[in-house]
Amino acid sequence: xxxxxxxxxxxxxxxxxxxxxxxxxxxxxxxxxxxxxxxxxxxxxxxxxxxxxxxxxxxxxxxxxxxxxxxxxxxxxxxxxxxxxxxxxxxxxxxxxxxxxxxxxxxxxxxxxxxxxxxxxxxxxxxxxxxxxxxxxxxxxxxxxxxxxxxxxxxxxxxxxxxxxxxxxxxxxxxxxxxxxxxxxxxxxxxxxxxxxxxxxxxxxxxxxxxxxxxxxxxxxxxxxxxxxxxxxxxxxxxxxxxxxxxxxxxxxxxxxxxxxxxxxxxxxxxxxxxxxxxxxxxxxxxxxxxxxxxxxxxxxxxxxxxxxxxxxxxxxxxxxxxxxxxxxxxxxxxxxxxxxxxxxxxxxxxxxxxxxxxxxxxxxxxxxxxxxxxxxxxxxxxxxxxxxxxxxxxxxxxxxxxxxxxxxxxxxxxxxxxxxxxxxxxxxxxxxxxxxxxxxxxxxxxxxxxxxxxxxxxxxxxxxxxxxxxxxxxxxxxxxxxxxxxxxxxxx
Amino acid sequence: xxxxxxxxxxxxxxxxxxxxxxxxxxxxxxxxxxxxxxxxxxxxxxxxxxxxxxxxxxxxxxxxxxxxxxxxxxxxxxxxxxxxxxxxxxxxxxxxxxxxxxxxxxxxxxxxxxxxxxxxxxxxxxxxxxxxxxxxxxxxxxxxxxxxxxxxxxxxxxxxxxxxxxxxxxxxxxxxxxxxxxxxxxxxxxxxxxxxxxxxxxxxxxxxxxxxxxxxxxxxxxxxxxxxxxxxxxxxxxxxxxxxxxxxxxxxxxxxxxxxxxxxxxxxxxxxxxxxxxxxxxxxxxxxxxxxxxxxxxxxxxxxxxxxxxxxxxxxxxxxxxxxxxxxxxxxxxxxxxxxxxxxxxxxxxxxxxxxxxxxxxxxxxxxxxxxxxxxxxxxxxxxxxxxxxxxxxxxxxxxxxxxxxxxxxxxxxxxxxxxxxxxxxxxxxxxxxxxxxxxxxxxxxxxxxxxxxxxxxxxxxxxxxxxxxxxxxxxxxxxxxxxxxxxxxxxxxxxxxxxxxxxx
Numbered sequence: 001x002x003x004x005x006x007x008x009x010x011x012x013x014x015x016x017x018x019x020x021x022x023x024x025x026x027x028x029x030x031x032x033x034x035x036x037x038x039x040x041x042x043x044x045x046x047x048x049x050x051x052x053x054x055x056x057x058x059x060x061x062x063x064x065x066x067x068x069x070x071x072x073x074x075x076x077x078x079x080x081x082x083x084x085x086x087x088x089x090x091x092x093x094x095x096x097x098x099x100x101x102x103x104x105x106x107x108x109x110x111x112x113x114x115x116x117x118x119x120x121x122x123x124x125x126x127x128x129x130x131x132x133x134x135x136x137x138x139x140x141x142x143x144x145x146x147x148x149x150x151x152x153x154x155x156x157x158x159x160x161x162x163x164x165x166x167x168x169x170x171x172x173x174x175x176x177x178x179x180x181x182x183x184x185x186x187x188x189x190x191x192x193x194x195x196x197x198x199x200x201x202x203x204x205x206x207x208x209x210x211x212x213x214x215x216x217x218x219x220x221x222x223x224x225x226x227x228x229x230x231x232x233x234x235x236x237x238x239x240x241x242x243x244x245x246x247x248x249x250x251x252x253x254x255x256x257x258x259x260x261x262x263x264x265x266x267x268x269x270x271x272x273x274x275x276x277x278x279x280x281x282x283x284x285x286x287x288x289x290x291x292x293x294x295x296x297x298x299x300x301x302x303x304x305x306x307x308x309x310x311x312x313x314x315x316x317x318x319x320x321x322x323x324x325x326x327x328x329x330x331x332x333x334x335x336x337x338x339x340x341x342x343x344x345x346x347x348x349x350x351x352x353x354x355x356x357x358x359x360x361x362x363x364x365x366x367x368x369x370x371x372x373x374x375x376x377x378x379x380x381x382x383x384x385x386x387x388x389x390x391x392x393x394x395x396x397x398x399x400x401x402x403x404x405x406x407x408x409x410x411x412x413x414x415x416x417x418x419x420x421x422x423x424x425x426x427x428x429x430x431x432x433x434x435x436x437x438x439x440x441x442x443x444x445x446x447x448x449x450x451x452x453x454x455x456x457x458x459x460x461x462x463x464x465x466x467x468x469x470x471x472x473x474x475x476x477x478x479x480x481x482x483x484x485x486x487x488x489x490x491x492x493x
Numbered sequence: 494x495x496x497x498x499x500x501x502x503x504x505x506x507x508x509x510x511x512x513x514x515x516x517x518x519x520x521x522x523x524x525x526x527x528x529x530x531x532x533x534x535x536x537x538x539x540x541x542x543x544x545x546x547x548x549x550x551x552x553x554x555x556x557x558x559x560x561x562x563x564x565x566x567x568x569x570x571x572x573x574x575x576x577x578x579x580x581x582x583x584x585x586x587x588x589x590x591x592x593x594x595x596x597x598x599x600x601x602x603x604x605x606x607x608x609x610x611x612x613x614x615x616x617x618x619x620x621x622x623x624x625x626x627x628x629x630x631x632x633x634x635x636x637x638x639x640x641x642x643x644x645x646x647x648x649x650x651x652x653x654x655x656x657x658x659x660x661x662x663x664x665x666x667x668x669x670x671x672x673x674x675x676x677x678x679x680x681x682x683x684x685x686x687x688x689x690x691x692x693x694x695x696x697x698x699x700x701x702x703x704x705x706x707x708x709x710x711x712x713x714x715x716x717x718x719x720x721x722x723x724x725x726x727x728x729x730x731x732x733x734x735x736x737x738x739x740x741x742x743x744x745x746x747x748x749x750x751x752x753x754x755x756x757x758x759x760x761x762x763x764x765x766x767x768x769x770x771x772x773x774x775x776x777x778x779x780x781x782x783x784x785x786x787x788x789x790x791x792x793x794x795x796x797x798x799x800x801x802x803x804x805x806x807x808x809x810x811x812x813x814x815x816x817x818x819x820x821x822x823x824x825x826x827x828x829x830x831x832x833x834x835x836x837x838x839x840x841x842x843x844x845x846x847x848x849x850x851x852x853x854x855x856x857x858x859x860x861x862x863x864x865x866x867x868x869x870x871x872x873x874x875x876x877x878x879x880x881x882x883x884x885x886x887x888x889x890x891x892x893x894x895x896x897x898x899x900x901x902x903x904x905x906x907x908x909x910x911x912x913x914x915x916x917x918x919x920x921x922x923x924x925x926x927x928x929x930x931x932x933x934x935x936x937x938x939x940x941x942x943x944x945x946x947x948x949x950x951x952x953x954x955x956x957x958x959x960x961x962x963x964x965x966x967x968x969x970x971x972x973x974x975x976x977x978x979x980x981x982x983x984x985x986x987x988x989x990x991x992x993x994x995x996x997x998x
Contacts, residue, residue, distance in 0.1 A: 047597045051827050053590070053706040054577045054599060058740050086823050090850050097826025153831070288873040290882060293711035293820055295740050 010214040013244045014221075015177050015207060016169035019184065020162050021194045022137070022202035023066045028159035029136045030057030030100065035161075037200050041142070041154035049159035051095030056294050063161040064298055066193040067107045067134050068308045070163060073191050073315055074129050076111030080300040082133075084292040093139035093153050101164075103289040106133030107298065115183035118175040127180055128168040137162050157201075163193070169208065174240035178233050181205065183316075190342045191313050198231050205230040209243045210258065213251065221258040222247045226265045227275055239268040243275055319345045327358025336366050344380045347387045354391025357398040364394055368411060385414045392421045403479050406430050433477045435486070441471055441478060442486045453491055464491075502568045502670040502724040509567030512556060516567035520549040520611055523569045527613070527668050535635045536653075536663040538574055539582045540614035545569070548611055555609075563609030564731055570605060571663040571672035573656075574615040575622055576715070577704040578602045581612075585706050586630035587620045589834045589857030599704020600739070601673060601715050601732040608731040613669055616659030620859045621825065622675055622708040625683055625931045626921065627658025629861045634918050635659050637688055638666035639962055649918040651962065654684030654911075654931075657718065661688040664718045671719050671728050675705055677712045678813050679910075679935025682947035682967060685718055686910035689949045689963030691725045691982060692718045694935075696972045697942035698743035700729075701736030707824040709817035710741075712939040722982035725946075729975065743973075751973040758904055758977065760984055761795035766903025768969075770806040771934055777913035783950035783964040784909060790988050791907075791981075801899040801906060805892045806937065810929060812892065813936035814865075815872055815885035821862075822869030828857060864925065893941045896969070905977050906969040909934050910947040914962035938969055945969045946978040948985050951992040 028035055031048035048055040071078045085103035109131040117123035137160040142152045165184070171177045185196045185203065196203040207230060211222045225243055230236045243266070250256065266275040314322070316338050323334040323345070337348050344365070351361040369390075373380060393410060396402040402410070402425075410424045419427065445467050446453055455463040464487065471483045500508070508514045524542050531537045552567055572578065575585045577595035584590045598606075605612060617627055617635040627635040635658045636650035653662040657674025661684035664672050674681040676694035685692025693716045700715045707713060717728035736742045765788075772784065788798060830836035830853025837852030844852075858866070872881035899906060911931055921928035938945035947965045955961055966985075970977045 047595070050832065052595060052597070052833070053583070053585075053593070053827065054575075054595065054704045055597075056703050056739050056741075058738060088823060088826055090826070090829055090847070092829070092831040092846070095827060095832050097829060098823060286875045288823075288870065288875070288878070290819060290823065290873055290878070293709075293741075294707075 011244075011248060012212040012214075013173055013240070014169050014210050014212055015171035015173075015240060017165075017167045017171065017177060017180070018206040018208070019165045019167075019181070020204045020206075021070075021165065021188060021196065023063050023161040023163055024192060024194050025060055025062045025066065025161055027060055029060050029063050029134070029161035030159055033159065037197075037202075039156055041152070042156060044156040045158065049095075050155060051097075051158075057100060057292075059295060059298070060161065063134060064107070064300075065304075065308055066161075067132065067163055068300065068305060069191050069193050069312055070132055070165070070188070071108035071111070072305075072309055072312050073187050074108075074111035074113055074132070074165075076108040076129060076132065078108055078300055078305055079105060081105070081297045082107045082300075083297050084295040085289045086292050087135075087287045087289055089287060091138070091141075092151070093141045093155070093158070095139065095155060095158060099136060099138060100292055100295070101135035102133035105297075106131045107300075108132045113180065113184060113187070115179050118179040125176060125180070127170045130166045130168050132163050132165040135162050135164060136160065174237040174244070177207065177240055178237045181233055181236060186316050186339060186341065190316050190319070192342070198233075201231065205236050207236060207240055207243075209240055209247070211244065211247050211251065213248075220251075222251050223256060223258050223261040224263050225275070226263060228265055228267055228278060230268055235268055235270055238270075238273060239275055242268075242273065246275065313342070316345075323348070323358070327352050327361070329358055329362050333362045333366060336370075337362065340370070340380070347380050347383075347390075350387035351391045351394055354388065355394035355398055357394055360394050360398055361391075364390065364411075368408075372415075384418065385411070389414060389421065396421065400479065401432060402430060403481075406476070429476065431477050433475065433479075435482075437475070438478060438482055438486045441475060441483065442490050444474070445471055445487070446490055456491060464488075499667075500670065501721050502565065502719065503721075503727055505670060506564065506566045506568050509552075510556065510562050514567070516549040516552040516556075516611070517546065519567055520545050520569060520613075523611075523613060523669065530666060530668055531663075533636060534638055534662050534666055534668075535633060536616055536638075536659045536666065536668060537571065537614045538584070538586070538617050538632045538659065541581055541612060544581070545611050545613055548606075552609055552611075563607060564727060565605065565608040565610035565671075567609065567611060568671060569611045569613040569669050570728075571613055571616045571660050571669045572602065573622075573660050573672070573674050574618050575675055575706040575708075576602055576615070576673060577706070578612060582615055583706065584615075584631070585621045586618045586632060587857065587859065587862070588631050589828050589854075590706075591631060591835065593833060595704075597704065599715075600701035600736045602704060604732050604734075605673075610671075610731075616657070616663055616672060618659055619656035619680075620862050621706070621821070622656040622677055622680055622713075623821065623861050623865055624655045625679070625928050626652040626916070626918070627655035627662075627684070628652065628918060628922070629655075629859055631859075635662050636918065637915050637962075638662050639689060639915070640960070647917040651915040652687065652918045652920070654687035654915060656680040656684075657692075658684045658687075660718050661685050661690055661692065664688070664720060665690045667720075671717065671724060673715055673728070673732070674718050675708075675713055675715050676935075676939065677708050677714075677817060678939050679932040681716045681718060682910050682935050682938075682945060682965075683931060685947040686949070686965030686967075687915035687963065689965070690718055690720055691722055691949065692716065692947045693725055693729060693975070693978065694938055694945050695729065695733060695975060696743070696944045697939075698741050699733045699748065699944075699973065699975070701732075701734075701739040701742050703736055703738040707820075709820035710824060711820060712813075712817055714939075722948075722979055722986050725982070726975075726979045733975075748973050752976070755971060755974050755977070758980075760791070760980070763791075763796040763905065763977075763981070764903045765791050765796050765798050766801035766899050766906040767798055768806075768899075768906050768908040769800050769802045770804070771908030774909075774912060774933070776909055777964075779952060779955070779959060779962075779964045780909050780911070780913060782952055783966055784907070786953060787907065787948075787950060787966045787985065790985065794984060799903050801903050803892070803895040803899060803937070805888065805895050808888050809892060809937045809940065810933050812885045812888040813932070813940055814868070814929060815881055816889060816940070818865040818869035819873050819882050819885075820869070822866045822873065825858075825862070825866055828854060830854070830857070861925070889940045892937055896937070896941045896943060896971075900971045904970075905974070905981055908967050908969075910965045910967040911935075914960065914964055934967060943969050943972060944975045944978055946982055948982050949989065950985070951989040953992060953995075 083105040086098040088098040111129040139155040139158040210224045265278040619629045637653040660672035660674040665688035681692040719725040835857035
């Protein structure tokens with residue numbers, strides 16, 4: 001996004017992202033310990049992830065499979081013979097003194113991801129993915145939480161498999177960065193490689209940000225800043241916006257350009273809404289990467305890749321076009337449902353399959369169900385009405401067995417109690433009504449409301465409204481449409 | 494000395510299995526043996542009497558109950574101090590791990606226990622297996638049992654070699670019939686040669702490294718030390734085999750496939766390659782005579798001798814020390830005083846993290862370990878890695894190819910294990926490079942991942958002015974060719990036995 005400032009400068013924000021995604025394996029990358037979140041400190045560790053002398057890593061093959069899935073979803077090249085490298089630095093929560101990662105031969109590289117331009121829904125943006133590589137997570141330092149206020153180490157997270165996805169610097173605004181991340185998250189959730197829970201740290205973002213400034217026919221770039229560990233989309237957006245303004249201001253004050261200062265690492269202070277310096281890269285460690293001698297290279301066979309491709313869950317784009325072509329949804333409705341995630345799309349598909357009415361299913365879901373979920377901040381998986389129940393209800397409405405108003409009563413009852421459709425109908429006194437019964441009801445109403453009938457025959461068409469209401473009061477099961485039809489036959493016949 | 498003095502592991506296990514000897518009684522005798530004979534040698538650094546006797550009693554019960562017995566039934570074994578056994582000292586002869594007791598057991602140790610062996614204790618070594626003399630140890634040097642005293646005595650005694658010097662000295666002195674060592678650049682074969690016993694470095698990947706404290710992961714192999722080739726093979730068969738805990742271990746199928754390709758060769762069919770570059774080196778006279786006598790003997794039993802060339806041998810030592818130091822610098826990063834091991838006493842409130850880590854490593858590691866960590870760190874640094882580490886890995890590849898070419902012409906390769914017999918303790922104290930050169934013939938097997946054996950040779954006669962220190966020759970075989978090495982060693986063992994009786998007669 002280009003901003004024209006009063007002094008007629010044209011400023012462009014250049015953004016590249018590094019996204020750490022925790023892969024949804026049950027055990028760690030190099031040992032059998034559980035990856036479950038939120039357990040008491042150091043209870044999910046063994047000699048291997050504690051880094052005890054003499055222990056050796058053994059690769060968790062599921063992590064390889066999930067990385068392949070991401071590669072396939074982002075249309076990346078898969079690299080057979082990819083290697084493991086050790087990245088060395090000293091820190092108490094890194095028990096081996098190195099992190100096992102992938103340096104120059106990552107498992108996947110060169111892909112792209114498309115998403116809708118946040119400022120113009122008609123435009124599709126495309127961001128190039130440079131690489132995605134596997135690595136193990138470090139432990140957690142708990143500062144000031146010990147009895148003596150010292151630092152304690154929790155190694156539960158140590159060795160958890162991460163996939164680091166690195167984009168090219170193709171993003172041009174904080175809003176674009178956010179939209180990209182949302183689309184990436186949607187895809188990762190659809191293919192089930194991660195729960196992408198940002199609060200629990202299973203998706204973490206680093207943003208590399210600088211500016212390209214056109215100033216009197218000269219283009220200058222400001223030094224690149226890396227903002228570390230952004231743990232919500234909102235923080236990504238706010239941090240990039242802050243950094244854009246800060247860099248512009250700093251450039252105005254100093255004229256400092258790229259190359260005149262080493263790459264800086266900054267942290268986002270969410271409370272004060274500012275970024276602060278963490279370190280200058282110049283003083284950063286030399287990681288002394290070298291191939292891990294304990295792990296053979298990962299050989300990906302053609303068969304293995306074909307197998308993963310066959311098993312790869314439908315991607316959001318595929319879901320959307322299926323919803324449009326199979327269930328005749330509008331582009332808009334299909335997008336709304338797909339963007340809610342795979343659970344919602346699957347919920348819709350069951351409702352639609354049972355009811356055989358895609359449009360009505362979509363209306364119930366986007367209007368009733370999503371409103372409630374939104375109000376209660378709940379996921380569709382926690383919704384009390386199952387997709388099967390919903391399907392039966394929509395089916396009953398679709399074949400005019402139950403009218404919409406009564407269906408809403410059943411829906412409301414189901415939110416409170418888990419009843420079958422039959423039980424709910426019984427509880428609410430809903431029964432189907434024969435045409436004889438309708439005709440009898442018409443006869444009764446006509447007899448009781450002669451004046452209104454006359455008014456209608458005089459041309460006061462609206463005179464019938466209250467009669468229909470009256471009929472509904474006498475028998476709540478009567479369909480207003482059917483009653484009106486029968487009434488007109490009598491009145492006009 | 495007791496009746497068991499000259500028992501090999503094979504004989505001992507036969508007699509304990511048959512009930513001729515009780516395991517508890519035998520273990521007691523061996524424990525008494527260590528107590529009496531270890532002090533001047535300093536081969537063992539800790540003896541696990543309680544665990545050994547408990548285990549011995551279990552084994553006696555097992556036999557009495559008629560249960561099946563393992564191949565090492567009741568045989569006491571010494572373990573190099575870099576092998577993990579749950580709850581037992583594993584110090585790597587370093588101040589860094591001086592009180593370290595692992596919470597798990599190495600795969601090889603578990604296999605020994607499964608084979609009904611008795612783990613008698615841990616043996617002295619060079620710190621973190623870095624050294625060739627068992628001198629760089631917090632426990633002080635181990636003495637070579639040959640001429641530890643007597644007419645050829647030197648003031649401090651002779652070195653047993655290293656880094657598995659404690660294990661070699663323990664076996665050579667008869668304190669235990671078997672011991673395990675680890676060999677990264679010759680650390681089993683060189684001390685076996687210096688102490689006059691058999692030592693095998695297996696093919697890389699044949700023995701699980703899980704539970705061996707790593708020095709240089711792509712070179713390290715655990716291997717057996719014994720007084721006879723039969724015992725050596727017995728121990729090797731127990732510890733070898735694929736392990737799902739070591740991703741570099743060879744699968745059973747792979748080993749069988751390679752072994753089938755190698756086939757069986759009798760001595761008459763054997764082509765023995767004479768490594769030109771090794772024979773051309775400056776060798777001590779007794780070492781050269783051992784080689785000549787070996788050649789003569791092999792010819793006499795019908796083997797064919799062919800000269801082979803390994804052109805890149807001159808680069809082997811430099812290549813080895815670069816790769817080993819790079820891997821060591823990485824492997825030893827975990828010793829930061831944070832989770833286990835030595836932690837420097839610094840005023841923590843005022844000290845930075847870096848100061849605590851630096852002080853802990855500075856105090857915990859000895860000079861040779863620090864030398865290699867610095868060398869490795871430098872060689873892997875940004876801007877230098879291409880020139881050193883990458884260059885060394887390319888040279889390693891070339892050395893491998895040299896061997897592949899040589900094995901097209903020969904079935905095993907013959908050369909010296911070391912340029913000279915044992916040196917007096919402290920001889921190389923001022924000159925680490927001279928110490929490194931004692932490994933010049935052994936490092937290549939590690940770089941190429943090949944099996945190699947050191948075979949002691951009984952010389953037919955000595956010159957009056959010659960020291961009677963043991964001498965040895967070395968054989969290399971292609972990957973998974975251990976059985977060729979055992980059959981050559983068996984033949985030479987018979988020759989040694991007759992040479993010995995001839996000399997005595």
